[in-house]
């Protein structure tokens with residue numbers, strides 16, 4: 314038995330979602346009694362493999378470095394992954410539940426003729442896993458009868474593993490073929506000096522109550538004082554106030570920071586699905602009956618246009 | 630070009646579901662059932678492609694018990710040309726649904742398959758990717774914009790880092806994200822008319838697919854409840870409390 318973790322990276326650096334997935338893999342490795350390999354698939358990504366080899370608890374790094382895997386297009390990556398799983402007799406494949414992981418892993422699972430378990434939040438034993446369904450309103454425990462178990466890992470449910478201190482070998486794999494049915498064209502990566510939503514210790518999120526994209530600068534000022542990330546509700550993204558990568562919720566990013574400050578957000582179940590596991594929740598809303606107050610540790614009924622500038626001033 | 634659309638029947642997104650007393654499943658009995666919101670976006674896109682002349686026929690397909698014919702009627706009322714019901718009372722997991730769709734794809738040979746990115750009951754986010762794998766089609770998941778260029782479809786995808794554009798050779802599978810379009814409403818007269826339209830029905834046995842679930846449910850439990858905390862009366866009090874809590 315062995316576990317293969319698919320590393321999340323941008324050909325230059327390992328991304329944080331990998332660290333949470335390694336924690337899940339270590340818990341599984343203990344229960345299943347097996348070793349962990351980490352796959353770095355991409356192009357010109359040997360530096361990533363190099364740093365991955367220092368992750369404690371990983372026994373081996375597999376490096377697949379070739380043009381066909383550059384952007385990890387699923388048409389090229391999934392068949393390659395499926396073959397790798399067969400040739401190395403891998404029994405578990407784990408990927409972070411990011412847009413990359415969700416894109417590639419189900420395609421590989423179908424090629425292997427096995428199910429995928431999405432978004433696991435707990436490992437019960439070597440074949441039993443817990444995952445949220447219905448926007449987190451129910452927790453389903455599933456037992457898998459497949460010979461290869463593939464799963465995506467909800468990163469907010471597992472603490473990040475240490476990424477340095479270990480040392481293992483790197484095995485270079487053969488190149489992947491280009492299936493010739495898909496091409497990468499371009500990417501608009503949102504640049505920000507603030508922490509990423511998925512790793513931030515504090516998140517300040519705005520909703521429709523913000524009224525405009527410009528008004529989000531009020532939240533950014535607070536975020537900068539706190540070293541926080543800025544998030545948003547779907548309504549704020551749909552209205553064009555902020556870009557899609559800021560959406561928190563059932564169908565956006567799932568986060569669990571130490572402190573989540575929801576400003577002008579009503580608290581629909583789909584939004585709560587993305588943040589209700591935060592340690593401390595603050596809600597600022599002018600409607601005292603807003604459902605967000607039902608999950609908030611501290612609720613302030615106020616007009617955000619007064620409260621947010623005051624908060625910024627109060628933080629010094 | 631034919632477009633095949635996957636339509637799933639799910640509990641209305643506004644309902645907070647309850648779990649059965651024996652913790653075996655979510656209790657969906659007597660709840661309002663609707664077309665999965667992401668499938669609504671998928672069918673809307675298919676209809677717009679037909680209206681713009683890019684597509685010639687829109688076929689909606691649903692896998693499930695007879696009750697899901699209700700959602701196929703909605704698809705007809707919205708403007709689907711044909712609907713296919715793949716009938717089964719068994720629990721169907723994404724791999725099984727993808728295999729059934731693959732059998733339908735082999736019969737119908739669509740130029741494009743449009744799915745939702747995720748069903749809001751199971752929150753799986755798998756079926757489109759799995760169908761793409763089984764049929765050998767490329768996939769454009771989490772689509773927020775589509776354009777045709779020659780024998781390719783250009784898909785703008787909502788990814789964690791922002792937006793990504795890919796070109797896929799047709800036929801392709803595309804899964805709809807929230808911002809692909811704003812679905813139209815179904816009108817009552819059209820819904821009445823749709824009642825008289827035919828629904829093509831086929832069984833799992835007709836398609837010759839083994840749909841035995843690979844995953845079995847052990848339990849379904851309530852998540853830990855979060856209770857309302859306290860109200861603070863001013864920003865100063867809020868900051869003070871957060872500091873005392875160690876959150877700031």
Ligand SMILES: Cc1cc2nc3c(=O)[nH]c(=O)nc-3n(C[C@H](O)[C@H](O)[C@H](O)COP(=O)(O)OP(=O)(O)OC[C@H]3O[C@@H](n4cnc5c(N)ncnc54)[C@H](O)[C@@H]3O)c2cc1C
Nearest residue numbers: 520521522546547548562563564565577579584599600617
């Ligand atoms: C399939 C599906 C998936 C979805 N996925 C997501 C998701 O991933 N994430 C998500 O967030 N939503 C999601 N939604 C949408 C969700 O149902 C809600 O519509 C959305 O979260 C509402 O956003 P909001 O709270 O910003 O807006 P609203 O519900 O309009 O709330 C605005 C709030 O701002 C308050 N307000 C207004 N002005 C002020 C002011 N001056 N001062 C203080 N307060 C003020 C109001 O009192 C109100 O409570 C999804 C919906 C569906 C159907």
Ligand SMILES: Nc1ncnc2c1ncn2[C@@H]1O[C@H](COP(=O)(O)O)[C@@H](O)[C@H]1O
Nearest residue numbers: 635636692744745747748753754755756
């Ligand atoms: N039983 C079904 N019938 C028709 N389409 C389905 C069914 N299950 C899933 N789909 C399609 O696959 C998409 C993603 O579902 P899922 O993988 O379950 O999250 C849905 O939005 C539908 O378009």
